[in-house]
Amino acid sequence: MFQHGIASGDPLPTAVVLWTRVSPTKEATPGSGRGPRTTVRWTVATDARMRSVVSSGTTTTTAALDHTVKVDVRGLRPATTYHYRFSVGKVTSAVGTTRTAPAPTARPARLRFGVVSCANYEAGFFSAYRHLAGHRLDAVLHLGDYLYEYATGTYAMGQANAVVRKNDPPHEIVTLSDYRRRHALYKRDPDLQALHRRVPFICTWDDHESANDAFSTGAENHDPATQGSWSARRRAAYRAYDEWMPVRLSGTAKVGDGSQIYRRFTFGRLAELSMLDLRTYRNAPGGTFTQVPNRDAASRSIAGPEQLGWLEKGLATTESQWKLVGNPVMIAPVRVPPLPNRIRDAIEDTEGLLPAEGVAYNTDQWDGYTAERRRVLEFLADHNVTDTVFLTGDIHSGWACDLPTNAGLYPLSTTVATELVCTSVTSNNLKDILGVPPRTLSTLVETAIFGANRHVRYLDFDSHGYSILDVTPARIQMDWYAISDRARKDATSQWVQSWEVPASSQRVRQAQRPSEGAA
Amino acid sequence: MSGQEVSRVTRRTLLKGAAAGGAVVLSGVAGAPWAQGASVSDRRVYVLVIDGCRPDEITPESTPNLHRLRTAGRWFPNARAMPIAETLPNHVMMMTGVRPDRGGVPANSVYDRATGAVREVGESTDITFPTILERLRERKLTTGTVLSKDYLFSVFGTRATYRWEPFPLLPVTDHALDQFTMSALRAMIMRADPHMVFANFGDIDRFGHSDLTGPNVQVLRRTALASTDAHIGQFVTWLSTRPRWSSTTVMVLADHSMDWSQPDRFISLTKAFAGNPVLSGAFAIADNGGADVLTYIGPAARRDAAIAEARRVAAGVPGVLSTRTTAELRLGAKAGDLVVFCKSGYRFSDPQVFSNPIPGNHGHPATEAIPFFLTGGAVRPAVLSDRAATLDVAPSVGAIFGLPAPRGGYDGVSRV
Numbered sequence: 001m002f003q004h005g006i007a008s009g010d011p012l013p014t015a016v017v018l019w020t021r022v023s024p025t026k027e028a029t030p031g032s033g034r035g036p037r038t039t040v041r042w043t044v045a046t047d048a049r050m051r052s053v054v055s056s057g058t059t060t061t062t063a064a065l066d067h068t069v070k071v072d073v074r075g076l077r078p079a080t081t082y083h084y085r086f087s088v089g090k091v092t093s094a095v096g097t098t099r100t101a102p103a104p105t106a107r108p109a110r111l112r113f114g115v116v117s118c119a120n121y122e123a124g125f126f127s128a129y130r131h132l133a134g135h136r137l138d139a140v141l142h143l144g145d146y147l148y149e150y151a152t153g154t155y156a157m158g159q160a161n162a163v164v165r166k167n168d169p170p171h172e173i174v175t176l177s178d179y180r181r182r183h184a185l186y187k188r189d190p191d192l193q194a195l196h197r198r199v200p201f202i203c204t205w206d207d208h209e210s211a212n213d214a215f216s217t218g219a220e221n222h223d224p225a226t227q228g229s230w231s232a233r234r235r236a237a238y239r240a241y242d243e244w245m246p247v248r249l250s251g252t253a254k255v256g257d258g259s260q261i262y263r264r265f266t267f268g269r270l271a272e273l274s275m276l277d278l279r280t281y282r283n284a285p286g287g288t289f290t291q292v293p294n295r296d297a298a299s300r301s302i303a304g305p306e307q308l309g310w311l312e313k314g315l316a317t318t319e320s321q322w323k324l325v326g327n328p329v330m331i332a333p334v335r336v337p338p339l340p341n342r343i344r345d346a347i348e349d350t351e352g353l354l355p356a357e358g359v360a361y362n363t364d365q366w367d368g369y370t371a372e373r374r375r376v377l378e379f380l381a382d383h384n385v386t387d388t389v390f391l392t393g394d395i396h397s398g399w400a401c402d403l404p405t406n407a408g409l410y411p412l413s414t415t416v417a418t419e420l421v422c423t424s425v426t427s428n429n430l431k432d433i434l435g436v437p438p439r440t441l442s443t444l445v446e447t448a449i450f451g452a453n454r455h456v457r458y459l460d461f462d463s464h465g466y467s468i469l470d471v472t473p474a475r476i477q478m479d480w481y482a483i484s485d486r487a488r489k490d491a492t493s494q495w496v497q498s499w500e501v502p503a504s505s506q507r508v509r510q511a512q513r514p515s516e517g518a519a
Numbered sequence: 520m521s522g523q524e525v526s527r528v529t530r531r532t533l534l535k536g537a538a539a540g541g542a543v544v545l546s547g548v549a550g551a552p553w554a555q556g557a558s559v560s561d562r563r564v565y566v567l568v569i570d571g572c573r574p575d576e577i578t579p580e581s582t583p584n585l586h587r588l589r590t591a592g593r594w595f596p597n598a599r600a601m602p603i604a605e606t607l608p609n610h611v612m613m614m615t616g617v618r619p620d621r622g623g624v625p626a627n628s629v630y631d632r633a634t635g636a637v638r639e640v641g642e643s644t645d646i647t648f649p650t651i652l653e654r655l656r657e658r659k660l661t662t663g664t665v666l667s668k669d670y671l672f673s674v675f676g677t678r679a680t681y682r683w684e685p686f687p688l689l690p691v692t693d694h695a696l697d698q699f700t701m702s703a704l705r706a707m708i709m710r711a712d713p714h715m716v717f718a719n720f721g722d723i724d725r726f727g728h729s730d731l732t733g734p735n736v737q738v739l740r741r742t743a744l745a746s747t748d749a750h751i752g753q754f755v756t757w758l759s760t761r762p763r764w765s766s767t768t769v770m771v772l773a774d775h776s777m778d779w780s781q782p783d784r785f786i787s788l789t790k791a792f793a794g795n796p797v798l799s800g801a802f803a804i805a806d807n808g809g810a811d812v813l814t815y816i817g818p819a820a821r822r823d824a825a826i827a828e829a830r831r832v833a834a835g836v837p838g839v840l841s842t843r844t845t846a847e848l849r850l851g852a853k854a855g856d857l858v859v860f861c862k863s864g865y866r867f868s869d870p871q872v873f874s875n876p877i878p879g880n881h882g883h884p885a886t887e888a889i890p891f892f893l894t895g896g897a898v899r900p901a902v903l904s905d906r907a908a909t910l911d912v913a914p915s916v917g918a919i920f921g922l923p924a925p926r927g928g929y930d931g932v933s934r935v
Contacts, residue, residue, distance in 0.1 A: 107904060269904040321597040321904035381863035382840050384776075384888045386574070387596065405863075414863075415575075473596065473902040503596030503902065504574035504888065 001091045005193035008098035008200040009246030013078035019246035030184030031177035068243040072253035078103040096197045106268035114140035115467040117393020118424035122156040124486025128466040130191035131493035143393030144206025144328040159435035179240035204275045206328040210237035215282040275326035286364030302369035323388040329365040332401035380416040388417035396424040400458035400499035400508040420478040422467040430461035438462040470515030479514040543706040564715040571724025573776040584752025588894040595907035598891030604775035609909045614650040616913030616929035620851035623647030630803035630814040643676030651913040652678040663713035667700040667721035692725035727777040728879040764896040773889040775881040785868040797828040806869040809883030814855025838865035
C-alpha cells in the first residue's frame with residue numbers, strides 16, 4: 001500500500017506537511033490515472049510507538065491526485081520532534097519522524113541541516129541520502145535537481161554514460177503521466193525513502209524537475225516541434241511536483257492551487273531561510289556563453305522583480321541573525337582562465353562553463369544575469385545586511401566562496417555575504433566526464449580557478465555526497481562528505497573538508513574538523 | 520540630578536593625577552572623593568566605544584586582542600547602531616537608553632531654527648533625558664567620562680562625577696590619540712576608581728575618515744586598528760589584575776561602522792534642488808556624511824507639497840538609497856523633517872560639492888552593523904543572536920547596578 005514511502009516537509013513552528021502515496025489496487029500505478037478513491041488516516045504522536053497521539057484525521061485521495069496524500073498538520077508545538085504514520089484500513093505505513101521549527105522568538109543554540117542536490121537515478125545509487133539519514137538533523141535542504149528528466153542512457157554515469165539503474169519511464173518525461181512515473185521511481189529508492197522517513201525536507205526545484213536549463217518560456221532540453229508547448233510541459237512538471245513532494249506551493253499543501261515555490265522559513269532568532277525559484281521567472285535562457293551575447297543586460301532577469309523584492313524585504317527586515325538563502329544556482333562570479341581543450345570541453349559538458357579564449361562564465365548561473373546579481377549584492381551592502389549565506393546546488397561540485405561587491409578588487413573589496421555549494425548526490429562531476437581518477441586533472445582546473453577567482457576559497461570537482469550545515473550564533477559551518485562509489489549500493493561515506501563563516505565576518509575560512517561532536 | 524545641580528558643578532577643577540606617560544588632567548564634581556572612591560558597590564563597569572569600528576574588522580589576524588575578548592565574552596554578532604549612525608546620537612543613546620525623540624540628539628549636525636544656521640548637536644543642553652551618568656550619581660555611585668573627541672566631551676558636559684577633557688587634540692582629526700585616551704582612562708581608575716566609566720577611542724574612526732590611501736588599501740585605518748586593539752588588550756589585562764576583577768564588566772562596542780566612497784561618488788541635494796521652484800531655498804540641509812538632514816524653512820502653507828517634492832527629487836538622485844521622515848526614525852523635532860540616506864559607496868556633500876571631500880563616511884544604513892560584546896570577570900561567555908543596539912548600554916549598566924528604569928522606561932533593553 002505504501003510502497004512509495006512517507007515523507008514530511010516545510011516545517012513551521014506549529015505545522016508540518018506529511019506526505020505519502022497509496023497503491024489501493026494493482027491498477028493504481030503512478031501516472032496510470034486509474035484506481036479507486038481511497039480514504040487515508042494520518043496520525044501524529046510524540047512517541048515512536050504512536051501511543052501519545054496529538055493529532056489525527058482522515059483524508060481522501062483519488063487517481064486525479066495520482067493517489068498521493070498531503071496533509072498540513074497544524075496545532076503542533078514548536079521545536080518538537082514528532083512521529084507520524086498513515087493507514088488505509090488495517091494497513092499502516094512505517095512510522096516517520098519529523099520536527100517543527102522553533103518559535104519565531106526562540107533562541108535555539110544550534111540548528112543542523114542536511115544539504116543536497118543533483119540526484120541522477122541512472123548515474124548511481126543514492127548512498128549519500130542513506131548516510132545523511134544517520135546524522136542528527138533538523139531538516140534537509142534540497143536545492144534542486146531532485147530528479148532528472150532524461151531518457152534512459154542519455155545522461156547516466158561517467159564518460160561511458162553507463163546506466164547504473166534504468167529510468168522509468170524509459171523515455172524523456174514530457175507529460176503529466178511521465179513526470180508522475182519518474183517521481184514514483186525516485187520515491188521507490190530505499191535510501192531516499194530512509195531519509196524522507198527520518199527528517200523533514202525543505203525543497204526547491206532547479207531545472208531538471210522540468211527540463212534542462214529551463215527558463216520562463218522554454219528550456220534547452222525542450223523542442224516545441226516534437227514535445228508540444230513548453231507551458232504545458234512545465235505545468236505537468238509542476239503539477240507532479242506538487243503531488244509528489246512534501247512542499248507547500250503558493251503557501252498551501254493543497255494540490256493544484258498554485259505553483260509559487262519561493263517561500264521563507266524562520267528558525268527563531270537564529271536563522272531565516274529564503275528558498276528561491278530561479279527557473280520560473282527567468283526571462284531569458286542561460287545556457288552557454290555563445291547563447292548569451294549580453295549577459296550583463298539590465299533586462300536579463302533570473303529571479304524576477306517580484307521574487308527579488310520579496311527576497312530583499314526579507315533580508316532587510318528579519319529579526320533572525322543568519323540569513324540563509326536556498327539558491328539553486330551559484331551566485332559567486334566564476335571566471336575560467338584558458339585551459340586545454342579536453343578539459344575545457346569537459347567543464348562545458350559538466351558544469352555549463354564555457355571558456356571563451358580565457359574568459360568564461362557559467363551563464364546559466366547568476367553569472368548570466370549580472371545586473372540582478374549586482375542588485376542583490378549592493379542591496380546587502382546598502383542595508384548592511386550581515387551574516388547572509390547562499391546555499392547552493394546545481395554545479396556537481398563543492399565550493400566555499402566569499403561574495404565581494406567588487407570581485408576584481410578582492411580581497412581588498414568589501415565582502416557582503418558568502419556562498420557554500422554542495423556536491424551532487426550522483427550526477428557527473430568533472431572527473432567523471434574526463435574519465436580520470438580523483439585528484440588528478442581536476443586539481444589543475446581547481447588551481448586555475450583559484451588563480452582567477454581569489455574569492456573562491458574551496459573547490460572540489462571530484463566528490464559525490466552530501467553536506468551538513470551546522471548553525472550556531474557564533475558561526476555557520478558546512479561539512480562536506482563524500483561517498484566512496486556511486487555505482488555501489490553499499491558505498492561508504494567519508495568526511496572531506498569543512499569551512500565555516502564566523503558571525504559578522506562575511507568570510508569563509510577552513511575549519512579543522514566536522515561539526516558533529518563539536519561543543 | 521537636576522539641571523541646576525549640573526550647572527553648579529565646577530566644569531574643570533583641574534585636579535591632576537599622575538599617570539603612566541605623563542600628567543593627565545582630570546576634573547571632577549566639587550567634593551568628589553579622589554582616592555579609591557565610594558564603597559557603595561564593588562561592581563565596576565567600563566563602557567569602551569571603539570569609534571567607527573566595523574564588526575568584520577575584528578579578526579584573529581588584525582585585532583587579536585579584541586577577537587580573544589569577544590570569543591571569551593558575551594557577544595552579540597547581530598548588533599546595530601541606531602539611526603542616524605553618527606557619533607553624537609549613538610553615544611547619547613548609549614548613555615540615555617532612549618531614542619532621539621526623547622534623548623534630544625538626533626544627528627551630529629542639524630539646522631537650528633532659533634539661530635537659522637546648521638550647527639553641531641554638541642552642547643550639554645542638547646541632551647534632554649537623564650543619562651546613566653547622572654542617574655548612578657543619584658544613587659551615590661561615581662561615574663567617569665574619558666572621551667577622545669571634543670564634541671563628545673562637550674555634549675556630556677559635567678554629567679559624570681569625573682571627566683577628562685581630551686588633550687592634546689590632533690589638528691586635522693580634532694581628537695586625542697588613543698594612547699592619550701587610554702592613559703587618561705587608567706589615571707582616572709587609579710585616582711578615583713569610578714563605579715562606571717564611559718570611554719571613547721577615536722583613532723579608528725578618525726583615521727578611517729581621512730585615510731587617503733583609498734577605500735581598499737586603508738593603511739592608516741589598519742594601523743589604527745592594530746594600535747587600538749593593543750591598547751584595549753593591555754587595558755583589560757591590567758584590569759584583570761585589579762582587586763575587583765570578579766565584579767567587573769567591560770562593554771565593548773562601536774557607535775557606528777564606516778563606509779568609503781570614491782572621490783566622484785558624492786551627492787549634493789543642494790544642487791539637485793536648485794532650479795526647482797518648489798524646492799529652491801525651501802530646505803536647510805545639514806550634512807551628516809551618509810545622511811542629509813533636511814529642515815523645511817519655507818512658508819507653512821507649502822510645507823506638505825515641498826516635502827513630497829523633496830522626496831520625489833531625492834529619490835531620483837544617483838546614489839540616494841531612501842528618504843525617511845524624522846517621525847519614522849523617531850528623531851524628534853530637532854532633526855527637521857526628512858532624512859535622506861545614501862547607498863554604500865557614496866557620501867553627501869552639502870551645501871557645496873566640495874563641502875565633504877573625505878572618503879570615509881557613516882550615518883547611512885550601510886554603517887549600522889557594529890561590534891558589541893561584554894567581557895570581564897563578571898561576564899559569562901555566550902554568543903547571542905539578539906539584535907542588540909547602542910540603546911542597550913544604559914539599560915545594561917542600570918541592570919548591573921540595580922537601577923530602576925527611568926520615567927517612561929528605556930527604549931533599549933538590558934543585555935546582561
